[in-house]
Amino acid sequence: MTSTILVTGGTGFIGSHTTVLLQQAGYRTLVLDNLCNSSANVIDRIAQISGTRPDFIQGDIRDPALLDTLFKNNNIAGIMHFAGLKAVGESTRLPLQYYDNNVNGTVCLLLAAQKAGVKTIVFSSSATVYGDPISLPITEDHPRSATNPYGHTKLVIEDILENLYNAEPGWRIARLRYFNPVGAHPSGLIGEAPQGTPNNLMPYVAQVAAGRRERLQVFGSDYNTPDGTGVRDYIHVMDLAQGHLAALQHCQTKDSTLLSVNLGTGNGFSVLDMVRAFEAASGRAIPYDLVPRRPGDIAACWADTQRAEALIGWKATLGINQMCADAWRWETGQANQATGS
Template identity: 55%
Template sequence: MSILVTGGAGYIGSHTIVELLNSGYDVIIIDDFSNSHPESLNRVCEITGKSIKIYNMTILNREALEKVFAENSIQAVIHFAGFKAVGESVSNPLLYYQNNITGTLFLLETMQRYNVKSLVFSSSATVYGVPRTIPISEGFPLRATNPYGRTKLMIEEILSDIFLADKEWSISILRYFNPIGAHHSGKIGEDPKGTPNNLVPYITKVCIGELSKLTIFGNDYPTKDGTGVRDYIHVVDLAFGHLKALERNLTSNGVNIYNLGTGNGYSVLEMVEAFEKTSGRKIPYSISPRRPGDVATCYANPSKAEKELNWTAKKGIKEMCEDSWRWQSNNRNGYGENNDAILIGNK
């Protein structure tokens, strides 16, 4: 029996596959590499010393999905595949609704036909929109403020409806906060295409001189230094959260929703200072006005995951920065020249 991972070549997917393989699972991957790199999977195999089965395809291809399920004995699915840039979702909402929602529907329909009813879904804290209070618990009102967040929220609702209709399903919905860091080996990490949308990869690009400076949006928030505070979680801790959710799925039915965060917040300037200490380099920055929709402080209440999954984030901000910097300094161009690498086990 195998675990199917959609979007497995991506940042969170590749780190999760490492932990799946290290835990003894057989892994099958679907990825169209539209927002990821084939080389990440070759490096996963290097790290683990194990092989993986890879299908180069999109989940929007119904015939190809049918082939994957017909050719393999699949026990459960971890679903990462989807577009994820907030700004792009605002400028091209139809692309996001088509890819994220329609693709998920095709996947769920195929799972149902093959009686595969265990799913771990990659959701996001964006479903909470602008929270009225912090820390954020799973029962808070949901009010996504952009098309990307709305696709996550709509899929969550679809999954709840599926279970109401068929109580054999076992579904874990994981709402991430701010994943950063990289595998300790420095072989895999976050490699965004184009200009990074997130703080940490932007900082690391400034550190290596690829970008001239960091733009900080707002320094007049009611926080300790005026900059926004967020909950940063190490990507390897996040990967272990998926393993814990998968284990629960395989032993019980239902729909369960979990925040995956540390429960602590760090400001933008604190992150800048931490990276300056880690890299030994000065990070130039400028201050711009606040962006619409940004909140002063946002961090998780992760107590439900601790209680029900026996999961807690173990890595601190120092280790997050060190691992991010090791990845970036060892891979100045990310996966770079290896983007056209031959895939191990490619189908």
């Protein structure tokens, strides 16, 4: 039996791009996703791009019987664990759902993996575990704190993974802390497809450029940043996917390891920088209003990327113009599909 990577959340935004790269690198992939925030047709798109169809099971990571069957019937060499709920605002309204889905879901997954003797896992953590940064750029040793239930689920899962690593020899664990993933596959076939109103800047900007929304609201223009708007470390999803491959391959060379690694570019761009870059990429004007800050938002955040480079030999290569061009191609491709043109 060929060895397989189990990709939880593999029809989602970051999981789908990573599945493409895994397949192109010669891994067999098994995608497990309950489709609560994605669509099954992503599997067709992954097949179209990579030339091989991932195996796909529609199911939940909180289903122990299903997990046992998957581990029994497949020669799983490692897990890429993307499945989770990710909307900060929603997490403050529905904390129990977030703890159940993210924390309990991860415990179910780890119990099944432990039973099956699978001890390699790459986990989607987030720069949100750094809370409001006290120093920039943010290194992996920056103190961790959570400012909302979503962030707290990531913190707790990071700790669970560390407890497991300390308790049992042989685990190979990468905790990847993403900064702000944006962009799409250059084919325009897969990208971020938020349901309802986008929570993140880039899909919102794309929808304004496409005329699907009237204006962008820029939350906060009086931060202590060069133009007063919030500054973030935007990272192209293809770079991010490449970082997962590098982390997996690094883990596979070790008998045992526990890593925390930032995946960012090391560069901060403001909201208005991104608006201008998107206007240039799309050729469309993006009307916006400056409105008061959103509670809980931080002024600025960007990654120290030295550990990623030194430890897993990975560095982001794509800049904001590419991010915007690829996001725009994806946005217009979706619009053409909707109108049948």
